[in-house]
Amino acid sequence: MIEIEDLTMDYGDFRALDSLSLSIPQGEFFAFLGPNGAGKTTAIKLLTGLLEPVGGRVRLGGFDIQEEPLKAKALMAYVPDVAVFYEKLTALEFMRFIADIFEMDEARSEALGEELFAKFHLASCAHQRIENLSLGTRQRLAIATALLHEPKVFIIDEPMVGLDPVHARIVKKELKQRSREGMTVLMSTHLLNVAEELADRIGILHHGKIIALGTMDELRAQNAVQGQRLEEMFLGMVGEG
Numbered sequence: 001m002i003e004i005e006d007l008t009m010d011y012g013d014f015r016a017l018d019s020l021s022l023s024i025p026q027g028e029f030f031a032f033l034g035p036n037g038a039g040k041t042t043a044i045k046l047l048t049g050l051l052e053p054v055g056g057r058v059r060l061g062g063f064d065i066q067e068e069p070l071k072a073k074a075l076m077a078y079v080p081d082v083a084v085f086y087e088k089l090t091a092l093e094f095m096r097f098i099a100d101i102f103e104m105d106e107a108r109s110e111a112l113g114e115e116l117f118a119k120f121h122l123a124s125c126a127h128q129r130i131e132n133l134s135l136g137t138r139q140r141l142a143i144a145t146a147l148l149h150e151p152k153v154f155i156i157d158e159p160m161v162g163l164d165p166v167h168a169r170i171v172k173k174e175l176k177q178r179s180r181e182g183m184t185v186l187m188s189t190h191l192l193n194v195a196e197e198l199a200d201r202i203g204i205l206h207h208g209k210i211i212a213l214g215t216m217d218e219l220r221a222q223n224a225v226q227g228q229r230l231e232e233m234f235l236g237m238v239g240e241g
Ligand SMILES: Nc1ncnc2c1ncn2[C@@H]1O[C@H](COP(=O)(O)OP(=O)(O)OP(=O)(O)O)[C@@H](O)[C@H]1O
Pocket: 011, 014, 016, 034, 035, 036, 037, 038, 039, 040, 041, 042, 043
Protein backbone atom coordinates (compact mmCIF):
# COMPACT_ATOMS: atom_id res chain seq x y z
CA MET A 1 0.00 0.00 0.00
CA ILE A 2 2.98 2.27 0.74
CA GLU A 3 5.90 1.75 -1.63
CA ILE A 4 9.07 3.75 -1.01
CA GLU A 5 11.96 3.39 -3.42
CA ASP A 6 15.41 4.92 -2.96
CA LEU A 7 13.88 8.00 -1.36
CA THR A 8 16.53 10.67 -0.86
CA MET A 9 16.35 14.20 0.52
CA ASP A 10 19.02 16.87 0.88
CA TYR A 11 18.84 20.19 2.71
CA GLY A 12 21.65 22.10 1.01
CA ASP A 13 24.73 19.90 1.38
CA PHE A 14 23.19 17.85 4.15
CA ARG A 15 21.67 14.47 3.28
CA ALA A 16 18.72 14.04 5.66
CA LEU A 17 17.35 10.87 4.04
CA ASP A 18 19.58 8.46 2.19
CA SER A 19 18.04 6.01 -0.33
CA LEU A 20 15.20 4.83 1.88
CA SER A 21 13.40 1.81 0.44
CA LEU A 22 10.47 0.27 2.23
CA SER A 23 7.28 -1.56 1.37
CA ILE A 24 4.37 -1.47 3.81
CA PRO A 25 1.52 -3.82 2.86
CA GLN A 26 -2.16 -3.08 3.28
CA GLY A 27 -3.32 -3.34 6.89
CA GLU A 28 0.14 -3.25 8.41
CA PHE A 29 0.76 -1.08 11.45
CA PHE A 30 4.28 0.23 10.92
CA ALA A 31 6.28 2.31 13.40
CA PHE A 32 9.13 4.59 12.46
CA LEU A 33 11.57 5.16 15.30
CA GLY A 34 14.80 7.07 15.48
CA PRO A 35 16.70 9.59 17.55
CA ASN A 36 16.16 13.34 17.13
CA GLY A 37 17.28 14.41 13.69
CA ALA A 38 17.20 10.86 12.27
CA GLY A 39 15.01 11.89 9.34
CA LYS A 40 11.56 10.66 10.41
CA THR A 41 9.70 13.94 9.80
CA THR A 42 11.55 14.41 6.53
CA ALA A 43 10.44 10.93 5.43
CA ILE A 44 6.84 11.66 6.43
CA LYS A 45 6.82 14.99 4.57
CA LEU A 46 8.07 13.20 1.46
CA LEU A 47 5.42 10.49 1.84
CA THR A 48 2.65 13.05 2.13
CA GLY A 49 3.90 15.17 -0.76
CA LEU A 50 4.78 18.17 1.44
CA LEU A 51 8.39 17.92 0.25
CA GLU A 52 9.76 16.92 -3.12
CA PRO A 53 12.62 14.41 -2.93
CA VAL A 54 15.95 14.89 -4.70
CA GLY A 55 15.71 11.23 -5.68
CA GLY A 56 13.46 8.19 -5.48
CA ARG A 57 9.72 7.88 -5.33
CA VAL A 58 6.70 7.15 -3.14
CA ARG A 59 3.54 5.35 -4.21
CA LEU A 60 0.40 5.24 -2.10
CA GLY A 61 -2.13 2.66 -3.24
CA GLY A 62 -0.26 2.57 -6.56
CA PHE A 63 -0.35 6.34 -7.13
CA ASP A 64 2.91 8.27 -7.25
CA ILE A 65 2.65 11.13 -4.72
CA GLN A 66 4.50 13.51 -7.06
CA GLU A 67 2.92 12.47 -10.37
CA GLU A 68 -0.66 11.84 -9.22
CA PRO A 69 -0.89 13.80 -5.96
CA LEU A 70 -4.67 14.18 -5.89
CA LYS A 71 -5.32 10.47 -6.33
CA ALA A 72 -2.65 9.56 -3.80
CA LYS A 73 -3.90 12.13 -1.26
CA ALA A 74 -7.52 11.03 -1.65
CA LEU A 75 -6.50 7.67 -0.13
CA MET A 76 -4.52 9.15 2.69
CA ALA A 77 -4.81 10.99 5.98
CA TYR A 78 -1.95 12.76 7.71
CA VAL A 79 -1.88 13.94 11.31
CA PRO A 80 1.24 16.01 12.05
CA ASP A 81 2.65 16.25 15.59
CA VAL A 82 1.16 19.73 15.90
CA ALA A 83 -2.17 19.71 14.09
CA VAL A 84 -3.20 22.77 12.14
CA PHE A 85 -6.81 23.94 12.26
CA TYR A 86 -8.97 26.89 11.37
CA GLU A 87 -9.06 28.11 14.97
CA LYS A 88 -12.28 30.15 14.69
CA LEU A 89 -14.33 27.15 13.55
CA THR A 90 -16.09 24.95 16.07
CA ALA A 91 -15.10 21.29 16.26
CA LEU A 92 -18.25 20.30 14.36
CA GLU A 93 -17.75 22.98 11.69
CA PHE A 94 -14.22 21.70 11.18
CA MET A 95 -15.48 18.14 10.80
CA ARG A 96 -17.96 19.36 8.14
CA PHE A 97 -15.22 21.34 6.41
CA ILE A 98 -13.11 18.17 6.13
CA ALA A 99 -16.14 16.26 4.79
CA ASP A 100 -16.53 18.93 2.07
CA ILE A 101 -12.86 18.74 1.10
CA PHE A 102 -13.23 15.02 0.51
CA GLU A 103 -16.57 15.59 -1.24
CA MET A 104 -18.32 13.15 1.07
CA ASP A 105 -22.02 12.45 0.92
CA GLU A 106 -23.60 14.65 3.60
CA ALA A 107 -25.71 12.00 5.33
CA ARG A 108 -22.77 9.62 5.44
CA SER A 109 -20.30 12.18 6.73
CA GLU A 110 -22.74 13.34 9.43
CA ALA A 111 -23.29 9.75 10.58
CA LEU A 112 -19.57 8.92 10.58
CA GLY A 113 -18.73 12.23 12.22
CA GLU A 114 -21.22 11.62 15.01
CA GLU A 115 -19.80 8.15 15.57
CA LEU A 116 -16.23 9.50 15.71
CA PHE A 117 -17.19 12.36 18.04
CA ALA A 118 -18.81 9.85 20.41
CA LYS A 119 -15.86 7.46 20.23
CA PHE A 120 -13.26 10.16 20.89
CA HIS A 121 -15.35 11.95 23.58
CA LEU A 122 -15.71 15.07 21.46
CA ALA A 123 -19.51 15.43 21.49
CA SER A 124 -19.51 17.79 24.48
CA CYS A 125 -17.18 20.23 22.71
CA ALA A 126 -18.74 19.98 19.23
CA HIS A 127 -19.91 23.60 19.41
CA GLN A 128 -16.78 25.07 20.98
CA ARG A 129 -14.29 27.01 18.92
CA ILE A 130 -11.10 25.07 18.29
CA GLU A 131 -8.99 27.92 19.70
CA ASN A 132 -10.51 27.18 23.12
CA LEU A 133 -9.85 23.43 23.14
CA SER A 134 -7.15 21.79 25.29
CA LEU A 135 -4.09 20.19 23.69
CA GLY A 136 -5.39 16.65 24.14
CA THR A 137 -8.84 17.56 22.81
CA ARG A 138 -7.24 19.16 19.73
CA GLN A 139 -5.26 15.97 19.18
CA ARG A 140 -8.40 13.84 19.44
CA LEU A 141 -10.17 16.18 17.01
CA ALA A 142 -7.23 15.95 14.59
CA ILE A 143 -7.34 12.15 14.65
CA ALA A 144 -11.14 11.93 14.47
CA THR A 145 -11.35 14.29 11.48
CA ALA A 146 -8.47 12.49 9.75
CA LEU A 147 -10.41 9.22 10.04
CA LEU A 148 -13.64 10.73 8.69
CA HIS A 149 -13.08 9.92 5.01
CA GLU A 150 -12.05 6.35 5.89
CA PRO A 151 -8.50 6.64 4.58
CA LYS A 152 -6.67 3.58 3.31
CA VAL A 153 -3.34 5.00 4.46
CA PHE A 154 -3.03 6.76 7.81
CA ILE A 155 0.19 8.62 8.57
CA ILE A 156 0.63 10.02 12.05
CA ASP A 157 3.50 11.77 13.78
CA GLU A 158 3.53 11.27 17.58
CA PRO A 159 -0.10 10.14 18.05
CA MET A 160 -0.09 10.41 21.84
CA VAL A 161 0.72 14.16 22.02
CA GLY A 162 -1.21 15.64 24.95
CA LEU A 163 -3.42 12.59 25.50
CA ASP A 164 -4.26 11.44 29.01
CA PRO A 165 -4.17 7.66 29.68
CA VAL A 166 -7.90 7.18 29.01
CA HIS A 167 -7.77 8.93 25.65
CA ALA A 168 -4.42 7.39 24.73
CA ARG A 169 -6.07 3.98 25.17
CA ILE A 170 -9.06 5.00 23.01
CA VAL A 171 -6.78 6.25 20.21
CA LYS A 172 -4.53 3.19 20.34
CA LYS A 173 -7.52 0.85 20.26
CA GLU A 174 -9.16 2.64 17.35
CA LEU A 175 -6.01 2.81 15.21
CA LYS A 176 -5.19 -0.85 15.88
CA GLN A 177 -8.74 -1.92 15.10
CA ARG A 178 -8.76 0.02 11.83
CA SER A 179 -5.42 -1.45 10.84
CA ARG A 180 -6.85 -4.94 11.44
CA GLU A 181 -9.71 -3.95 9.13
CA GLY A 182 -7.28 -2.99 6.36
CA MET A 183 -6.13 0.58 7.02
CA THR A 184 -2.36 0.85 6.60
CA VAL A 185 -0.82 2.86 9.44
CA LEU A 186 2.56 4.54 9.48
CA MET A 187 3.31 6.05 12.86
CA SER A 188 6.39 7.99 13.87
CA THR A 189 7.07 8.08 17.59
CA HIS A 190 9.62 8.36 20.36
CA LEU A 191 7.40 6.28 22.65
CA LEU A 192 8.99 2.88 22.38
CA ASN A 193 6.34 1.20 24.54
CA VAL A 194 3.63 2.45 22.17
CA ALA A 195 5.55 1.15 19.15
CA GLU A 196 6.09 -2.19 20.86
CA GLU A 197 2.42 -2.46 21.79
CA LEU A 198 0.91 -1.47 18.45
CA ALA A 199 3.31 -2.06 15.59
CA ASP A 200 3.40 -5.15 13.41
CA ARG A 201 6.80 -4.02 12.16
CA ILE A 202 9.26 -1.42 13.28
CA GLY A 203 11.84 0.50 11.28
CA ILE A 204 14.64 2.35 13.04
CA LEU A 205 16.07 5.35 11.21
CA HIS A 206 19.48 6.74 12.13
CA HIS A 207 21.34 9.43 10.21
CA GLY A 208 18.83 9.16 7.37
CA LYS A 209 19.17 5.39 6.89
CA ILE A 210 17.18 2.39 8.08
CA ILE A 211 19.45 0.53 10.50
CA ALA A 212 16.92 -2.09 11.61
CA LEU A 213 13.63 -3.36 10.23
CA GLY A 214 11.25 -6.09 11.27
CA THR A 215 8.85 -7.47 13.85
CA MET A 216 9.95 -7.43 17.48
CA ASP A 217 11.08 -11.05 17.11
CA GLU A 218 12.99 -10.25 13.92
CA LEU A 219 14.69 -7.29 15.60
CA ARG A 220 15.68 -9.55 18.51
CA ALA A 221 17.07 -12.10 16.04
CA GLN A 222 19.01 -9.38 14.17
CA ASN A 223 20.51 -8.31 17.52
CA ALA A 224 21.11 -11.89 18.66
CA VAL A 225 19.17 -11.29 21.87
CA GLN A 226 16.17 -13.03 23.39
CA GLY A 227 13.30 -11.45 25.26
CA GLN A 228 14.75 -7.94 25.16
CA ARG A 229 12.44 -4.96 25.26
CA LEU A 230 12.48 -2.49 22.41
CA GLU A 231 14.04 0.21 24.57
CA GLU A 232 17.18 -1.84 25.28
CA MET A 233 17.55 -2.82 21.62
CA PHE A 234 16.95 0.73 20.43
CA LEU A 235 19.56 2.19 22.76
CA GLY A 236 22.02 -0.51 21.73
CA MET A 237 21.43 0.14 18.03
CA VAL A 238 21.75 3.91 18.14
CA GLY A 239 24.94 3.66 20.15
CA GLU A 240 23.71 4.55 23.63
CA GLY A 241 23.34 1.05 25.10
N1 LIG B 1 14.16 22.63 6.41
C1 LIG B 1 15.32 22.14 6.82
N2 LIG B 1 16.49 22.75 6.48
C2 LIG B 1 17.68 22.26 6.87
N3 LIG B 1 17.81 21.13 7.60
C3 LIG B 1 16.70 20.49 7.97
C4 LIG B 1 15.41 20.96 7.60
N4 LIG B 1 14.49 20.11 8.11
C5 LIG B 1 15.18 19.16 8.78
N5 LIG B 1 16.51 19.38 8.69
C6 LIG B 1 17.56 18.54 9.26
O1 LIG B 1 17.41 17.23 8.73
C7 LIG B 1 17.67 16.25 9.74
C8 LIG B 1 16.46 15.36 9.88
O2 LIG B 1 15.43 16.13 10.47
P1 LIG B 1 13.97 15.52 10.77
O3 LIG B 1 13.14 16.62 11.27
O4 LIG B 1 13.51 14.76 9.58
O5 LIG B 1 14.33 14.48 11.94
P2 LIG B 1 13.38 13.68 12.93
O6 LIG B 1 13.85 12.26 12.91
O7 LIG B 1 11.96 13.93 12.61
O8 LIG B 1 13.77 14.36 14.32
P3 LIG B 1 12.91 14.63 15.67
O9 LIG B 1 12.81 13.29 16.36
O10 LIG B 1 13.82 15.56 16.42
O11 LIG B 1 11.61 15.22 15.29
C9 LIG B 1 18.05 17.04 11.00
O12 LIG B 1 19.46 17.10 11.07
C10 LIG B 1 17.44 18.41 10.76
O13 LIG B 1 18.19 19.41 11.43
